[in-house]
Amino acid sequence: MNSKNTNRQHAIVIGGSLGGLLTARVLSNHFAQVTILERDEVANHPAPRKGQPQARHLHGLLATGLQVFSGYFPDLRQALIDNGAVVADFADSMQWYSYGGYRKRFKMGVESTLMSRPLLEHLVRERVLALPNVTLMDNCGVLGLVTAVSGEQITGVQVEYRNQGQQDVLNADLIVDCTGRGSHTPKWLKELGYDPAPESEVRVDVGYATRVYRRDPADKRGTDWILVTPEAPKENRFGGLFPVEGDRWICSMGGWLGDHAPLDEAAFLEFARSLPAPDIYNIISQAEPISEIIPHKFPYSLRRHYEKLHRFPAGYLLLGDAISSFNPTYGQGMTSAALQAAELDALLARRPALEGIARPFFKRAAKVIDVPWQLAVGEDFRFPQTTGPKPPGTDFINRYVAKVHRATLHDEVVGEAFLKVMNLMAPPPSLFHPRILWRVLRGKRPSPTAVPKLQPTVGD
Numbered sequence: 001m002n003s004k005n006t007n008r009q010h011a012i013v014i015g016g017s018l019g020g021l022l023t024a025r026v027l028s029n030h031f032a033q034v035t036i037l038e039r040d041e042v043a044n045h046p047a048p049r050k051g052q053p054q055a056r057h058l059h060g061l062l063a064t065g066l067q068v069f070s071g072y073f074p075d076l077r078q079a080l081i082d083n084g085a086v087v088a089d090f091a092d093s094m095q096w097y098s099y100g101g102y103r104k105r106f107k108m109g110v111e112s113t114l115m116s117r118p119l120l121e122h123l124v125r126e127r128v129l130a131l132p133n134v135t136l137m138d139n140c141g142v143l144g145l146v147t148a149v150s151g152e153q154i155t156g157v158q159v160e161y162r163n164q165g166q167q168d169v170l171n172a173d174l175i176v177d178c179t180g181r182g183s184h185t186p187k188w189l190k191e192l193g194y195d196p197a198p199e200s201e202v203r204v205d206v207g208y209a210t211r212v213y214r215r216d217p218a219d220k221r222g223t224d225w226i227l228v229t230p231e232a233p234k235e236n237r238f239g240g241l242f243p244v245e246g247d248r249w250i251c252s253m254g255g256w257l258g259d260h261a262p263l264d265e266a267a268f269l270e271f272a273r274s275l276p277a278p279d280i281y282n283i284i285s286q287a288e289p290i291s292e293i294i295p296h297k298f299p300y301s302l303r304r305h306y307e308k309l310h311r312f313p314a315g316y317l318l319l320g321d322a323i324s325s326f327n328p329t330y331g332q333g334m335t336s337a338a339l340q341a342a343e344l345d346a347l348l349a350r351r352p353a354l355e356g357i358a359r360p361f362f363k364r365a366a367k368v369i370d371v372p373w374q375l376a377v378g379e380d381f382r383f384p385q386t387t388g389p390k391p392p393g394t395d396f397i398n399r400y401v402a403k404v405h406r407a408t409l410h411d412e413v414v415g416e417a418f419l420k421v422m423n424l425m426a427p428p429p430s431l432f433h434p435r436i437l438w439r440v441l442r443g444k445r446p447s448p449t450a451v452p453k454l455q456p457t458v459g460d
């Protein structure tokens with residue numbers, strides 16, 4: 001901790017979800033005291049909360065995400081395993097149907113970690129709160145910002161202790177908004193006379209429906225993660241079935257452009273049956289459901305371009321979904337937040353003073369966000385109905401990447417290149433490397449893995 005810097009006495013993180021926890025972890029390196037303010041009551045066991053409705057749905061952690069998390073919490077991977085998470089080779093445990101076949105399985109030497117989102121967050125929170133200089137105040141909602149007389153510096157936050165109905169002001173040298181997509185910063189800054197950040201919205205109208213099932217621990221399929229993703233635009237439905245701790249399967253299904261999975265039991269199963277591969281249907285039609293079917297609607301990916309603002313108050317930053325929330329079907333949000341937190345860590349390590357930190361931080365965060373945004377938005381624009389700012393060259397890239405998808409069904413070299421990009425381990429242009437380009441364009445016919453048969457339903 002850099003205690004020589006007298007303006008690094010206290011930092012506040014607003015929001016105690018994964019973005020906030022990672023931010024608190026990195027700030028603990030640079031501030032004498034870090035306080036996380038979370039509006040919800042936080043249980044000391046894995047449990048979803050009202051303020052993070054997405055936590056009930058399937059969450060995959062990309063390999064880069066696991067790497068960054070593990071850098072800050074070296075025993076996290078083992079703790080996940082000890083708590084029943086399924087850790088296996090990413091490509092060898094993949095049962096992923098797309099573009100008319102299964103992507104070829106192979107040993108990649110990179111791990112996938114399959115767990116419920118509440119378990120991951122609980123284990124991260126345990127580790128953050130074990131740090132001697134980090135405190136969590138739950139049931140503590142932030143109502144607004146407090147400024148110095150000039151209005152150029154945020155000096156604190158106005159909070160409400162929800163159990164007591166009392167309000168207070170808490171001061172800090174740096175405040176980081178990690179309140180997610182619904183962040184009130186645009187409104188708070190406007191009230192202080194600042195311009196709002198320009199926003200990009202890419203409308204996808206994606207809807208999830210999720211149910212948890214009991215998993216037989218003896219089932220050999222229990223270390224595979226199963227995905228069925230569409231060959232857009234002719235298909236627009238997806239499904240995911242991941243084994244998670246507690247001998248459970250978590251199943252999320254849905255579709256783009258309003259084709260959402262239904263919440264009624266029979267129709268939910270019928271939706272599974274309608275997917276182009278039967279793997280999910282075959283398992284959930286035989287398994288015992290142990291939860292309700294829970295919906296989540298995601299109308300559009302949203303990016304707030306704080307990096308484009310010329311005037312921004314000192315002592316204040318944002319991180320995670322509060323800056324950018326991506327179409328969740330690509331599983332990038334937690335990794336993006338982790339990479340942004342790592343950038344903040346590096347920046348604070350380089351600069352002794354906090355003055356003028358906003359601009360370089362937002363530039364670094366934008367660089368992190370550029371790649372997952374490009375990947376997510378690019379894929380979404382395969383649907384001609386998608387609206388929003390379309391990056392130049394998207395159609396050309398999509399035509400080529402469609403060939404990449406098909407090549408992954410039979411070519412593990414292309415498969416590895418694709419999975420590295422998807423996991424944010426390699427930049428998207430690496431798919432255009434001559435070695436990959438040649439393999440993709442030579443158009444060798446796939447010898448696809450046989451698709452299993454749909455199991456009959458009772459009454460068929």
Ligand SMILES: Cc1cc2nc3c(=O)[nH]c(=O)nc-3n(C[C@H](O)[C@H](O)[C@H](O)COP(=O)(O)OP(=O)(O)OC[C@H]3O[C@@H](n4cnc5c(N)ncnc54)[C@H](O)[C@@H]3O)c2cc1C
Binds near residue numbers: 040050060181334337
């Ligand atoms: C359906 C769905 C599925 C997803 N699947 C994946 C996936 O597979 N992989 C992946 O990496 N990402 C996924 N994501 C994204 C991922 O959930 C987020 O990127 C991740 O939670 C990081 O978000 P965050 O911490 O920035 O914000 P959030 O998780 O939204 O947390 C914000 C926190 O701030 C608190 N808060 C809000 N307002 C206040 C206030 N005024 N005062 C105090 N506290 C406040 C909230 O209670 C909450 O705890 C998915 C998202 C959705 C919607």
